[in-house]
Amino acid sequence: MLKNFTNTTRFIVAVIMLSTYYRGSKMDAVIVEDLHKYFGKIKAVDGISFRVREREIFGLIGPNGAGKTTTLRILATLLKPTSGKVIIFDHDVVKEPMEVRRIISYLPEEAGAYGQLTGYEYLRFMAGFVAKSSEEVDKMVKLGAEISGLGERLKDKIKTYSKGMKRRLALARALMSIPKLAILDEPTSGLDVIHAYHIREMLKDFVKKYGVTIVLSSHNMLEIEYLCDRVVIMHKGKIIAEGEPRKLCEEHNAENLEEVFVKEVMVHA
Amino acid sequence: MPSALVNIIKKELREIFRDPRLFLGMILIPLIMFPIMGIAMKGIMSSAMEKSYEEATLGILNLDEGSMADQIIGSVEFKVALQQYNITIVFVNESGVTKREDIPRFLSENRTVQAVIVIPENFTECINNQTPTVVEVYIGMRDISFAASSVEGKVQIFIDVLRKTISYIVMLSSNPNINPVFIENPILPIQNTIYKGKILRNISPSAIASILSFQAFMIPIAMMVLLTMAIQFAAISVASEKEQKTLETLLSLPVNRSTILLGKLTGSLIVSLVGTIGYMLGFQYYMSSITESMPIEQVPLEAIGLGIDAIGYILLAISLFLSLLSTLSMVTILAAFAEDVRSAQSLTGILILPITLIAFFSTFAISFGIIGPWIYILLVIPFSNPMVTPYFIMNKTYLPVILSMVALIIETLVSFQIAARFYSSEKILTARIRFGKRREKT
Numbered sequence: 001m002l003k004n005f006t007n008t009t010r011f012i013v014a015v016i017m018l019s020t021y022y023r024g025s026k027m028d029a030v031i032v033e034d035l036h037k038y039f040g041k042i043k044a045v046d047g048i049s050f051r052v053r054e055r056e057i058f059g060l061i062g063p064n065g066a067g068k069t070t071t072l073r074i075l076a077t078l079l080k081p082t083s084g085k086v087i088i089f090d091h092d093v094v095k096e097p098m099e100v101r102r103i104i105s106y107l108p109e110e111a112g113a114y115g116q117l118t119g120y121e122y123l124r125f126m127a128g129f130v131a132k133s134s135e136e137v138d139k140m141v142k143l144g145a146e147i148s149g150l151g152e153r154l155k156d157k158i159k160t161y162s163k164g165m166k167r168r169l170a171l172a173r174a175l176m177s178i179p180k181l182a183i184l185d186e187p188t189s190g191l192d193v194i195h196a197y198h199i200r201e202m203l204k205d206f207v208k209k210y211g212v213t214i215v216l217s218s219h220n221m222l223e224i225e226y227l228c229d230r231v232v233i234m235h236k237g238k239i240i241a242e243g244e245p246r247k248l249c250e251e252h253n254a255e256n257l258e259e260v261f262v263k264e265v266m267v268h269a
Numbered sequence: 270m271p272s273a274l275v276n277i278i279k280k281e282l283r284e285i286f287r288d289p290r291l292f293l294g295m296i297l298i299p300l301i302m303f304p305i306m307g308i309a310m311k312g313i314m315s316s317a318m319e320k321s322y323e324e325a326t327l328g329i330l331n332l333d334e335g336s337m338a339d340q341i342i343g344s345v346e347f348k349v350a351l352q353q354y355n356i357t358i359v360f361v362n363e364s365g366v367t368k369r370e371d372i373p374r375f376l377s378e379n380r381t382v383q384a385v386i387v388i389p390e391n392f393t394e395c396i397n398n399q400t401p402t403v404v405e406v407y408i409g410m411r412d413i414s415f416a417a418s419s420v421e422g423k424v425q426i427f428i429d430v431l432r433k434t435i436s437y438i439v440m441l442s443s444n445p446n447i448n449p450v451f452i453e454n455p456i457l458p459i460q461n462t463i464y465k466g467k468i469l470r471n472i473s474p475s476a477i478a479s480i481l482s483f484q485a486f487m488i489p490i491a492m493m494v495l496l497t498m499a500i501q502f503a504a505i506s507v508a509s510e511k512e513q514k515t516l517e518t519l520l521s522l523p524v525n526r527s528t529i530l531l532g533k534l535t536g537s538l539i540v541s542l543v544g545t546i547g548y549m550l551g552f553q554y555y556m557s558s559i560t561e562s563m564p565i566e567q568v569p570l571e572a573i574g575l576g577i578d579a580i581g582y583i584l585l586a587i588s589l590f591l592s593l594l595s596t597l598s599m600v601t602i603l604a605a606f607a608e609d610v611r612s613a614q615s616l617t618g619i620l621i622l623p624i625t626l627i628a629f630f631s632t633f634a635i636s637f638g639i640i641g642p643w644i645y646i647l648l649v650i651p652f653s654n655p656m657v658t659p660y661f662i663m664n665k666t667y668l669p670v671i672l673s674m675v676a677l678i679i680e681t682l683v684s685f686q687i688a689a690r691f692y693s694s695e696k697i698l699t700a701r702i703r704f705g706k707r708r709e710k711t
Contacts, residue, residue, distance in 0.1 A: 039699070076521045079695045098523060106521035112514030114280065116287040128276040129522040157287075173518070 028087075029054045029181055029213040030075065035084035037070050037237075044070040046237035047084070052181075052215055052230075057207055059224040060217040061261060062234035068217040069109060071234070072185050075215060076106035089180055102130075105179035109186045109217075111170035115159030119150055119169055122158060123176065130177040144176030147202065163190045171199060175206060184216040188223060196220075200227055221258035233261055235268045273524040274532050281506060281536025291505065296540070300547035307554045325423040328361040328385040330372065335393020341434055342388070350434075354426045361385055369405070376409035383420040384408040386427060396435060404428065489635075491545060492589075492655040493628035496596065499541035500617050500624075503597045504604035506533045508613030517698065526692040530685070534597045541593075581662040584670050588658050591677040595651035596620075598684040602691050606700045620652065627653045635660050648673040651680055 030052035037045040045067040052058040060068040073079040074086055077097040085092070091099040113122050120141065127140040145154055148168045158166065167190045174182055187203070188196040200223060206212055218224050224231055225245045233241040233248075241248060241264045245257050252260045285291050331338050341347055342358065351358060359382060366375045372385045387405040389395075395402035406424050437449040462469045462477060469477070510516040519529060577585065600617060607613035631647060634640070635657075644660070647653040648669060654677060661670045691697060 073517075073698075076517075078517060078520055078698060098525075101521060101523040104521070106518065108514070108517040110514045111518055114284055114513060114515060116284045117280070121283070125276060125280050126518075126522070129273055129524050170518070 027054050029089055031087040033085040036082045038082045043237050048239045050232050054213055055211045056229045057214045057227050059228035059231040060234060061224055061231055066234040067237040068234055069185055072183050072217060076183050077101055103180040105174045105177055105182050107170055107174040107184045113158045113166055113169055118157055119154035123173060126173045140176045144172040147175055148172035164192060164195055167191055178210045182212055182214045186218055187216055221261060225257040233264050235265055240264045240268050273528050277532025278536050281533060285540045296544045300551050304551050304554050324355045325383055325420060326357045326359060326381050327427055328382040329358050330361050330366055330385055330387045332390045333388050333392040334390050337393035337396050338388045350430050356423050356427060372407045384424050488659040489628045489632045489656040493624060495541055495545040496624050496652055497621050498544050499537050499593055499597055500600050500620055502537035502540050503600045504613040504617040505610050506537055507601050507604040508607045508610045512609040527689040530688055530692050538593055577662055585658060585662050588674050589655050591681050592651040592654040595681040595684045598688040602688050605697050624652050628656055631656045649676040
């Protein structure tokens with residue numbers, strides 16, 4: 001059919017097709033290339049590379065000491081890589097740490113909060129660093145209060161909160177600014193089954209609603225399988241498997257990600 | 270919309286003022302403790318003073334073989350002179366006390382007579398021969414209190430009146446035309462002091478010295494309190510971020526590490542200043558409670574050029590701020606190695622010990638006028654500067670203070686820079702020193 005068109009028309013059609021293709025695809029939110037991180041003689045991260053696409057939930061899984069937290073801390077600009085490159089939305093974490101901090105939000109595995117402040121005061125304090133106006137602070141605190149689900153308890157001092165309540169507050173803090181990239185280290189750790197379920201639902205909706213990209217780590221394979229679009233399995237600082245959870249299961253002839261995980265770790269042990 | 274710095278300072282102040290351990294232990298208790306001690310001391314001192322004005326009855330054991338004791342002590346004039354001081358005398362001979370050995374029993378049985386004065390057998394003879402006579406005094410000490418010393422004072426008055434009376438009698442017996450009062454005080458001295466070329470009329474050097482030594486004592490102590498408080502608050506502020514697991518989150522925010530550092534230092538400085546003002550007000554009240562009942566010569570410091578003028582206050586404030594900033598920058602580096610508040614407090618003990626020693630050394634050295642090259646060395650050390658700067662400011666020798674400020678600015682910039690770099694590095698998260706047992710995770 002194209003034979004009937006002139007060259008110019010063919011060119012225009014090609015441009016339209018290409019632009020349609022790229023508009024539908026996602027750009028890379030995170031690029032990690034040959035990343036190494038050593039603490040003295042210990043190789044915490046040993047030459048890993050992966051890419052996280054925009055608006056994707058990306059999971060890091062692995063046993064204790066696999067290098068997940070170190071990787072997330074490098075992404076959050078808290079640690080400097082020994083070598084390798086990490087780019088977040090076109091910003092190098094080593095060369096432009098402040099630019100990176102403006103677009104990310106990091107939830108550490110053991111995130112605490114100031115016991116003498118109330119939940120509201122804590123959210124307001126944290127929003128004060130990210131928001132550009134008082135109205136924006138109010139908006140963030142409102143969203144944070146909604147995410148936390150703590151209701152009236154936000155008026156109480158944080159020292160009176162249970163571990164689960166503190167975790168919900170910390171997660172609310174991490175998401176209330178609607179960052180371009182949320183780095184969540186074990187987001188549901190310390191939460192009971194019901195709260196963990198709600199958090200997972202909320203994270204899924206959050207990505208859909210606000211187009212946020214999430215990189216998270218978890219020990220909970222079901223959680224990872226349910227939440228993540230793609231995962232990497234880490235072991236002793238290296239990536240031993242990467243892909244979509246369902247495809248990984250098929251490739252490994254496994255029923256679930258837990259089985260894939262165990263098989264891969266056994267192979268590399 | 271508050272800046273990041275204001276945001277951090279506000280949070281720091283909220284945390285400290287709401288933490289009962291910090292607020293009670295470091296601000297409220299020192300603030301209340303001194304006034305309570307002052308009130309207690311005031312009560313004790315005023316009751317002691319009242320006691321000294323109370324009527325005292327002194328016993329006289331007259332063993333004089335002549336008539337002089339009867340003539341002097343028994344005279345109406347002598348008794349009237351003593352009554353001015355609320356002293357009544359009784360002759361214990363009438364109560365059956367005839368010799369010295371009877372006195373202990375008499376004093377323990379008789380509650381009204383507090384002391385017995387023995388007029389010796391050779392009293393008249395000694396006066397006639399113009400040789401000193403020995404007068405023994407026995408004071409019944411009924412308990413260990415100020416009461417005994419108040420009786421001692423009354424006995425001293427009795428002795429003085431007796432001495433004066435004997436002197437007048439002897440003088441008038443040799444020449445009835447002379448004025449014994451004049452003989453006793455033929456000159457009236459007026460003490461003037463020349464200090465730095467200024468004539469200070471009616472002020473003795475000892476009065477100036479006592480005021481200066483009081484200042485020399487007060488200022489280093491105040492500075493020591495301020496420094497140790499600020500050091501502890503700064504150390505706790507950093508370590509509690511680690512203990513509460515909030516540091517990682519804070520460091521991942523889009524805020525300069527130097528702003529975080531400055532916010533923490535400013536918060537600690539503000540709380541320390543509040544604490545020190547309270548502490549010193551309490552201390553001042555305590556000291557004034559003690560000195561109120563003991564009037565000392567008042568010296569107007571401004572009049573003699575020893576007061577602190579506006580320039581002095583400005584220089585003092587700047588150098589205090591610089592030395593605090595410099596010291597606290599070092600403390601924050603030290604505290605960053607601590608994993609928890611307890612470890613931070615142990616670590617800061619390393620700094621607090623020399624500060625305390627320097628405070629005491631400079632206090633005594635300045636009080637005793639031992640001024641040497643050491644004072645210039647202390648002037649350029651950040652944590653000893655606030656203790657010796659007031660000495661120069663009060664003496665209005667501003668050049669060493671200004672030169673030391675230049676040194677302090679350099680030291681502050683260097684230490685703040687080191688601290689800021691440390692906070693920008695990952696060492697802030699990875700450095701670890703822990704004192705005591707690690708708590709097992711459950």
